[in-house]
Amino acid sequence: xxxxxxxxxxxxxxxxxxxxxxxxxxxxxxxxxxxxxxxxxxxxxxxxxxxxxxxxxxxxxxxxxxxxxxxxxxxxxxxxxxxxxxxxxxxxxxxxxxxxxxxxxxxxxxxxxxxxxxxxxxx
Numbered sequence: 001x002x003x004x005x006x007x008x009x010x011x012x013x014x015x016x017x018x019x020x021x022x023x024x025x026x027x028x029x030x031x032x033x034x035x036x037x038x039x040x041x042x043x044x045x046x047x048x049x050x051x052x053x054x055x056x057x058x059x060x061x062x063x064x065x066x067x068x069x070x071x072x073x074x075x076x077x078x079x080x081x082x083x084x085x086x087x088x089x090x091x092x093x094x095x096x097x098x099x100x101x102x103x104x105x106x107x108x109x110x111x112x113x114x115x116x117x118x119x120x121x122x123x
Contacts, residue, residue, distance in 0.1 A: 002026035002112050004096050009117030012086055016121070020081040022096030022114055029053075033103040034072055034079040035110060038092035038119075045095070047105045051079065057103045064090075086121045093118050 008020040022034070035050035049060045049070040058070055069082040079096055094117050097110035104110065 004114035006114045006117040009119045011120040017084045022079045024077040033099040038094045040092040052103045
C-alpha cells in the first residue's frame with residue numbers, strides 16, 4: 001500500500017519558519033517527481049512547488065518563490081519543504097504528492113497524495 005505521510009505542520013507567527021517532511025512508502029519512486037500543494041479554507045487546492053527525481057529541476061509558485069525551498073533525500077524516500085518568512089496568507093493544509101512525470105505543477109498529473117498537514121500563520 002502506497003503511503004505519503006506529511007509532518008511538521010503547526011502554528012507560527014508571521015515571519016517565522018516551519019519545515020515540512022513527507023515520507024513515501026509502499027513502492028519505489030525512482031524517477032518520480034514530488035510536489036507540494038496547499039488548500040486554504042474556502043479555496044481550491046493550489047500548486048506550491050515541485051522537484052524532479054534528481055533534484056536538478058525545481059519550480060515554485062510565484063507566491064512562495066524566494067521564501068520556500070523544496071528538497072529531497074531519495075535514500076530516505078523523503079521530500080522536504082522549508083518555509084521561511086511565513087505570512088498569514090500561507091495558512092493552509094499542505095499536501096505532498098508523487099508524479100510519474102519528470103516534474104509537474106499540474107494537480108491531475110500526480111498519482112499519490114498524502115493526507116495533509118495544517119500550517120497556521122498568525123499576525
